[in-house]
Amino acid sequence: TERPVTGVALDLNHSRINVVGVPDHPGVAADIFMALGHANISVDMIIQGVPGDASRQQMSFTVNKDQVEDALDAIKPVLDKLGGTAVADPKIAKLSVVGIAVGSTPGVAGQIFEAVSSVGANIEMIATSEVRVSVVIQDDKAKDALKAVHTAFNLDAVQ
Amino acid sequence: TERPVTGVALDLNHSRINVVGVPDHPGVAADIFMALGHANISVDMIIQGVPGDASRQQMSFTVNKDQVEDALDAIKPVLDKLGGTAVADPKIAKLSVVGIAVGSTPGVAGQIFEAVSSVGANIEMIATSEVRVSVVIQDDKAKDALKAVHTAFNLDAVQ
Numbered sequence: 135t136e137r138p139v140t141g142v143a144l145d146l147n148h149s150r151i152n153v154v155g156v157p158d159h160p161g162v163a164a165d166i167f168m169a170l171g172h173a174n175i176s177v178d179m180i181i182q183g184v185p186g187d188a189s190r191q192q193m194s195f196t197v198n199k200d201q202v203e204d205a206l207d208a209i210k211p212v213l214d215k216l217g218g219t220a221v222a223d224p225k226i227a228k229l230s231v232v233g234i235a236v237g238s239t240p241g242v243a244g245q246i247f248e249a250v251s252s253v254g255a256n257i258e259m260i261a262t263s264e265v266r267v268s269v270v271i272q273d274d275k276a277k278d279a280l281k282a283v284h285t286a287f288n289l290d291a292v293q
Numbered sequence: 294t295e296r297p298v299t300g301v302a303l304d305l306n307h308s309r310i311n312v313v314g315v316p317d318h319p320g321v322a323a324d325i326f327m328a329l330g331h332a333n334i335s336v337d338m339i340i341q342g343v344p345g346d347a348s349r350q351q352m353s354f355t356v357n358k359d360q361v362e363d364a365l366d367a368i369k370p371v372l373d374k375l376g377g378t379a380v381a382d383p384k385i386a387k388l389s390v391v392g393i394a395v396g397s398t399p400g401v402a403g404q405i406f407e408a409v410s411s412v413g414a415n416i417e418m419i420a421t422s423e424v425r426v427s428v429v430i431q432d433d434k435a436k437d438a439l440k441a442v443h444t445a446f447n448l449d450a451v452q
């Protein structure tokens with residue numbers, strides 16, 4: 135497609151929670167996220183990729199900044215029972231780049247990562263689908279990273 | 294919303310590649326995915342969540358089964374230069390559950406994980422957005438997991 139990238143949005147409303155050292159067997163993710171559901175907490179992104187140490191798994195998720203304490207409270211009993219710890223990071227920014235086949239067009243994700251890193255922003259989380267590439271960085275470089283992505287894909291041109 | 298989940302799809306066309314032990318500084322993700330782009334490899338999902346050991350990062354991505362060798366060849370020079378290793382798993386299945394606010398409606402992700410784990414399938418990767426929850430499991434339990442999600446959300450009902 136001529137224009138794999140059609141927009142980019144900056145989200146400063148969420149905090150990240152990293153959960154590490156949980157057992158890696160069926161039911162663990164269900165327990166954690168059912169607990170959040172019972173506490174009526176809306177989860178923006180869930181990411182689980184490569185495990186931690188042998189037979190322990192880890193995951194990150196993001197919630198609204200004003201729900202971090204409630205989220206940590208909700209999962210504490212689950213982590214106490216299963217083992218594992220949760221650590222919050224309130225100073226994140228999420229950049230989401232959207233477009234038809236943005237995730238699947240060869241090289242586009244690489245160009246997005248290059249634009250973000252060009253301003254010195256370290257990419258802390260990545261989640262992509264065919265139509266959306268989301269990266270999480272520290273919020274101090276968020277506006278620069280947003281500008282760099284705009285420039286890399288000519289998004290500041292008048293449409 | 295009345296029906297946060299409107300569909301689920303099973304994808305058996307992709308393999309996973311885990312990249313571990315890469316440096317955690319700006320430019321690393323760009324190098325890896327630009328190399329894949331130059332090799333014209335389409336990446337289906339990229340997931341990076343919690344780091345590995347101190348100052349080393351890790352990520353998973355999925356490519357078409359028939360592109361695994363090309364993908365490993367493409368990133369080898371990058372990993373040789375930066376440090377890090379890549380390991381492929383060809384026997385994965387990806388279940389994607391879609392619907393308005395499927396990711397953000399409290400408890401829905403937890404119910405999806407519960408359905409998948411109810412058939413004994415271990416959840417190996419998770420990536421969610423507001424409208425899509427994707428989980429990766431081993432392919433031997435894929436059909437059972439698909440059925441369980443259908444049942445959990447009444448998706449086999451005639452619409």
Ligand SMILES: C[C@@H](O)[C@H](N)C(=O)O
Binds near residue numbers: 316319351
């Ligand atoms: C590991 C990789 O994501 C690195 N943090 C980067 O910004 O490119």
Ligand SMILES: C[C@@H](O)[C@H](N)C(=O)O
Binds near residue numbers: 156158
């Ligand atoms: C860690 C967690 O995802 C676990 N593998 C599960 O299936 O629930």
